Amino acid sequence: MNFIDSWLTKLEITSQVKIESCSLQFRLILGMVSVLLLGLSSLTIWTGWEMEKFLIVTHQQKVEAIANRFLQDVERYSGTLPMETGLQQAIDRVSSPDLLMWVKCPDGKIMTQSKGLTISPPDFQTVSVSIQQRRNNFQVHNINGRQMVKYRSTWQIDSNTIGQFYVEQDMTNDHSRLMAVLQSLRMAILLAFVAIALAFSLLIWRSLLPLRQMSQWMRTHTAQPNPFPLNLHQAPSEVKQLAKEWNRLSTHLSLRQEQQRQFTNNIAHELRTPLSLVYGYLQRTLRRSDNLTTLQQEALSIAASETEGIIQLLQNLINLARVDSGSMPLRKEVLVLNDLMADAARMTEKFGHRTIEIEASSKPVRVKGDREAFMQVLTHLIDNALKYSDAHKPITLKLRQIDEWAVIQVCDKGCGIARAEQPRIFEPFHRVDQSRTRSTGGVGLGLSIVKSLVKEMGGRVTLQSTPGIGSTFSVCLPLANE
Numbered sequence: 001m002n003f004i005d006s007w008l009t010k011l012e013i014t015s016q017v018k019i020e021s022c023s024l025q026f027r028l029i030l031g032m033v034s035v036l037l038l039g040l041s042s043l044t045i046w047t048g049w050e051m052e053k054f055l056i057v058t059h060q061q062k063v064e065a066i067a068n069r070f071l072q073d074v075e076r077y078s079g080t081l082p083m084e085t086g087l088q089q090a091i092d093r094v095s096s097p098d099l100l101m102w103v104k105c106p107d108g109k110i111m112t113q114s115k116g117l118t119i120s121p122p123d124f125q126t127v128s129v130s131i132q133q134r135r136n137n138f139q140v141h142n143i144n145g146r147q148m149v150k151y152r153s154t155w156q157i158d159s160n161t162i163g164q165f166y167v168e169q170d171m172t173n174d175h176s177r178l179m180a181v182l183q184s185l186r187m188a189i190l191l192a193f194v195a196i197a198l199a200f201s202l203l204i205w206r207s208l209l210p211l212r213q214m215s216q217w218m219r220t221h222t223a224q225p226n227p228f229p230l231n232l233h234q235a236p237s238e239v240k241q242l243a244k245e246w247n248r249l250s251t252h253l254s255l256r257q258e259q260q261r262q263f264t265n266n267i268a269h270e271l272r273t274p275l276s277l278v279y280g281y282l283q284r285t286l287r288r289s290d291n292l293t294t295l296q297q298e299a300l301s302i303a304a305s306e307t308e309g310i311i312q313l314l315q316n317l318i319n320l321a322r323v324d325s326g327s328m329p330l331r332k333e334v335l336v337l338n339d340l341m342a343d344a345a346r347m348t349e350k351f352g353h354r355t356i357e358i359e360a361s362s363k364p365v366r367v368k369g370d371r372e373a374f375m376q377v378l379t380h381l382i383d384n385a386l387k388y389s390d391a392h393k394p395i396t397l398k399l400r401q402i403d404e405w406a407v408i409q410v411c412d413k414g415c416g417i418a419r420a421e422q423p424r425i426f427e428p429f430h431r432v433d434q435s436r437t438r439s440t441g442g443v444g445l446g447l448s449i450v451k452s453l454v455k456e457m458g459g460r461v462t463l464q465s466t467p468g469i470g471s472t473f474s475v476c477l478p479l480a481n482e
């Protein structure tokens with residue numbers, strides 16, 4: 001049962017994989033089928049040809065033996081009987097419905113012939129409807145659908161030519177039997193072809209299974225540092241080697257990634273503390289700026305706002321590194337999303353001076369999660385909606401409950417995101433249009449933080465967007481059990 005189950009699972013995996021014309025599996029099967037087809041059809045043709053040749057040679061030998069015996073009979077009879085009577089008796093002795101004989105004078109007239117031969121026997125050269133084979137005195141031809149072997153010999157006595165004698169053997173029955181055998185042989189070879197092709201296809205499919213398992217594993221585990229499990233017992237050694245190399249590479253990459261994350265985190269921490277101090281001094285100086293000129297005040301406020309931007313960026317970097325490395329433990333408290341969404345909308349309206357509409361049912365939607373993390377997710381999404389849509393366009397927050405999920409949507413009627421860009425916008429530092437986004441500030445970390453936080457909370461984030469019409473980011477979180 002286990003064996004059948006494992007095969008069914010493998011079939012399930014592979015049935016999802018389309019056979020592409022440029023895939024290794026397709027090419028191997030095509031190559032194998034072509035070679036097999038060529039080999040088996042050549043074998044069929046060669047066998048048929050050899051068997052037909054054998055049949056003809058056998059009949060030729062038989063006819064030749066009969067002709068020799070005939071000449072001996074004629075010699076024997078000619079001692080006691082007139083030549084014509086002796087000839088006729090010799091012919092009658094060997095003639096049968098399948099074997100006819102006749103003798104022609106040198107002037108072309110029939111001297112004598114088998115009794116069964118009622119019509120005038122045709123001439124050796126003119127008779128051939130379709131000559132299949134000709135060897136010395138032999139000729140194989142087809143008369144009215146019957147396969148005949150004809151033999152001609154010059155009859156001489158004491159160097160005087162008496163005439164030409166002909167023997168004709170009907171080999172239609174043997175030929176039909178041969179055709180039937182060949183037909184069965186072709187059927188057997190066709191069945192063998194199908195069976196061998198199926199067996200080889202299965203073998204190829206099975207040999208490539210470890211590769212498919214590997215690619216499936218890579219698809220689902222690319223972002224994780226754990227190595228590919230090497231339980232490829234029956235896999236070819238090349239595949240095992242490939243898996244080993246892949247493990248080495250992925251371990252190396254994840255080590256590098258970890259080092260990079262650590263480095264970014266350290267730098268961000270190191271910079272944030274002095275910058276926060278600078279920002280504090282700048283704010284304090286700005287508050288007591290009565291004795292400064294307007295120009296100096298402007299310069300100071302620009303410096304303060306730039307410093308604030310950099311501190312925010314550093315904070316985002318630290319947050320992303322913490323979430324990605326799993327060192328940011330999230331609390332599991334029950335959150336009423338209706339309240340949190342209302343809070344986020346109020347704060348945005350207060351500081352962003354934009355109206356936020358809320359569409360939510362009065363029934364409270366509860367999830368289990370970290371309040372701070374959830375607010376960060378909402379803030380980043382609302383911040384994007386504000387940044388990438390015009391000031392007079394509305395922004396809507398929607399809250400719904402679908403099956404076991406709470407669905408939070410942040411909708412704007414802004415510039416939207418091109419389809420080709422959509423899969424990449426959740427990558428760190430990826431921004432759609434550098435020239436456009438430069439004016440809006442930011443470095444492209446917001447959505448990466450959103451994705452990591454939502455994943456940590458057991459949910460997922462998706463996007464529907466049409467350029468020029470707007471975007472909707474949907475966050476799905478598992479509902480808290482009642």
Ligand SMILES: Nc1ncnc2c1ncn2[C@@H]1O[C@H](COP(=O)(O)OP(=O)(O)OP(=O)(O)O)[C@@H](O)[C@H]1O
Binds near residue numbers: 414437447448
């Ligand atoms: N609502 C939206 N409408 C149009 N484009 C968007 C929207 N949200 C995100 N984008 C595009 O996706 C990119 C990545 O967004 P993300 O929030 O990660 O970075 P950012 O907003 O540019 O910078 P940061 O969030 O770090 O301040 C943005 O640069 C923008 O081009």
Ligand SMILES: [Mg+2]
Binds near residue numbers: 380383445446
């Ligand atoms: Mg952003």
